[in-house]
Amino acid sequence: MKHIFMMMMVAAVIVMMSLAASAGTISGKVAGVSGESVVYVEAPAGKTFPAPTQEPVIDQKGLVFQPHITVVQVGTTVQFLNSDSVAHNVFWPSVGGNKKLTHNLGTWPKGEKRPFKFDNAGAVPLLCNVHPEMSGYVVVSPTPYFAKTDKSGEYKIENVPDGSYTVTAWHEGAKNQTKPVAVAGDTKADFTLSK
Amino acid sequence: MKTRRRVFQFHAFVVTVILLTGSAYAIPAFSRQYGTSCTTCHIDFPKLNDFGKAFKDAGFKFPKDDETFIKIPPVMLGSPAQKELWPHTVFPGTIPGIPQIGLRFNQFFQYTGSSANKYNAAPQGGLGSLQSPLVPNTDFEPGFFSIFIAGNFGSDIAFWVDDDLSVAGLNANGELGDGYLRFVNLGRFFKLPTDSFTLRVGQFELDLPFTQARSINISPYDIYTQANFGSTNQNVNNVIELADAAHGIELSGGHLYGGYHYSVAFVDQNTSGQTASAPNVPSPTGGQVGAGGVGFFSDTNYKDIYVNVSYRFNLEQDPASRHDIQAAGATGPRDHTYLSLGTFYYEGRSDQRFSGLTSGGAAAVISAREPFYRVGGDFSFNYRTFNLFGLYMYGHDNDLLLNSTFTGFLPGAAATFNGGFLEADYLVLPWVMTIMRWDRVQSTADFLDQAGSGNYFSPAGTTRNRYTPGVQFLIHPNIKASFEYQYRPQQALFYNSNGQPVEPFRTNVATGALEFVY
Secondary structure (H helix, E strand, O other), X not given: OXXXXXXXXXXXXXXXXXXXXXXXXXXXXXXXXXXXXXXXEOOOOOOOXXXXXXXXXXXXXXXXXXXXXXXXXXXXXXXXXXXOOOOOOXXXXXXXXXXXXXXXEEOOOOOOEXXXXXXXXXXXXXXXXXXXXXXXXXXXXXXXXXXXOOOOOEEEEEEEEOEEEEEEEEOOOOOOEEEEEEEOOEEEOOEEOOO | OHHHHHHHHHHHHHHHHHHHOOOOOOOHHXXXXXXXXXXXXXXXXXXXXXXXXXXXXXXXXXOOOHHHOOOOOOEEEOOHHHHHHOOOOOOOEEEOOOOOEEEEEEEEEEEEOOOHHHHHHOOOOOOOOOOOOOOOOEEEEEEEEEEEEEEEOXXXXXXXXXXXXXXOOEEOOOXXXXXXXXXXXXXXHHOOOOOOOEEEEEEEEOOOOOOOOOOOOOOOOOHHHOOEEOOOOOOOEEOOOXXXXXXXXXXXXXXXXXXXXXXXXXXXXXXXXXXXXXXXXXXXXXXXXXXXXXXXXOOOOOEEEEEEXXXXXXXXXXXXXXXXOOEOOOOOOEOOOEEEEEEEEEEEEEEEEEEEEOOOXXXXXXXXXXXXXXXXXXXXXXXXXXXXXXEEEEEEEEEEEEXXXXXXXXXXXXXXXXXXXXXXXXXXXXXEEEEEEEEEEXXXXXXXXXXOOOOOOOEOOOEEEEEEEEEEEEEEOOEEEEEEEEEOOEEOOEEOOOOOEEOOEEOOEEXXXXXXXO
């Protein structure tokens, strides 16, 4: 009995170690632009991921979308809050450049939220009909493997299973760059974007 | 005397047109302070949307939580805690964190119809006399370079100053537009409803139902620039025009974006258009005219009074939307659908001083104080981006004629005029405004005074109708191209023995304007 228990423990440790060994990281730098960028892993063919239950909040405060860039996984519901005493209007003209996916969330009073579930991947430029200077982005990643860079462009995506992927870098106003990345443990992938 | 009056009237008209043409202002200083676009407050600047009206009502502040929107913190002029020490300290205030300065420049191009050649071809004066310059068919005209500052000192005291630094390409040839302090919401000291009582002091455009100084039109409203000069047999020489800048104080209250609004102004009376200062009586600016001072702006011991009362019915069914600053819309807040009705009244005395005699035969200055008034009504209907508005005004000046002994005056026939305008603005796209306007002025005296004068504005009848379609394009929120075509009133150079115009014609003009503010 004692031997059986020991063997099961050893087997469990081996399985866990093997799992840990197959989950790597992708890190690197996005150059050519300044400020925050987003890097995300495209979905492998036929692979789907469960939608997260967390609902991030994008605030409208002082005539500014806060945060300016929000990254979510496909299927995430985002709560849009209005903290201003003036009326706003949230809409987007496209999702990932697809103008057919334009949507207008309308207007709601101070202190209230309005949810929206993003089912399509791509960058969503947030605008306000009333205050044209207001600008924000929701970047909808097709996988749970994404990261926002720091201001110097450095990023790190953790817990990516080993394998071959397509990785995309996005920056406000720049052309996306996509490159194949073979993840095996800690993997480097640098991008240079241009406007 | 009549000739001099005509010349004066002609020049007054030209100067008025020049000064009022495009004297419109938007406030980029607010854009900088709040980090927001011109379109937050304007539809086709400088026309205000409902939020812009509320911003103005509140003393150039966001109506609620203003401090949360200011991107550049104000400079404290004393700690707020100093208030507790008052009156043993100066009451603290604030000034904007950046100089609230905006600048504006515009320029024009005008095409004048070939009818102008009728003036060019008609000689004036005797043989060999020098003639007036040719009226060209096309003309590039530099407009204004203007500076304007506006903002709030933090304690509900708003300020505004605008001045034309250059006019028509000349340096320092402009004049002060508005310059005032506005003490907002003074009613709180008397426990009156919010915004029910505000005081404005300085030089300002009267609270006209529809602003002239901040109009989107290139050419001014004719009725606003209508002075009242009597005909040959009358002694009425009142230069006051409703669009004139007034000096004085104004009490006001209510809101321009819904509900009631009123204003009562007490302003300088000056019907001669002259400033005056006797050598030994200094004005507040010191000295006499031309000797370091600018003289007195009143030419009588009276003050004029102007009253404007209006009520705006917002027509949304939902009460919350109806009472809010902007109406809720499916694609964001928008201007209300509304009907506004109002009335206004201006009263004063036209003062004319004559060299006369006392009843005992001694030399004396005798004054004809001719009461006058302007009264009218106005309406404005708005549906989404379509705005139809109009105004009617009646002007009446009593007439006092010198008696034959130069000791007093006899009543004569009053000089009257009437007219108004009707305008439709339709914002086809957020950056394209179309305009259709009808101006009308009916003045028998103008016709009689101008008939046969041969000047460029001689009407062919007692009624002057002008139709002015226009279109404007916002190239950017702060850069605008404007075009208008004026189908002008009929004019004439010659009249038959019955006083009827011979071969009347119209001198229509097309005008384009480019302007920017920054």
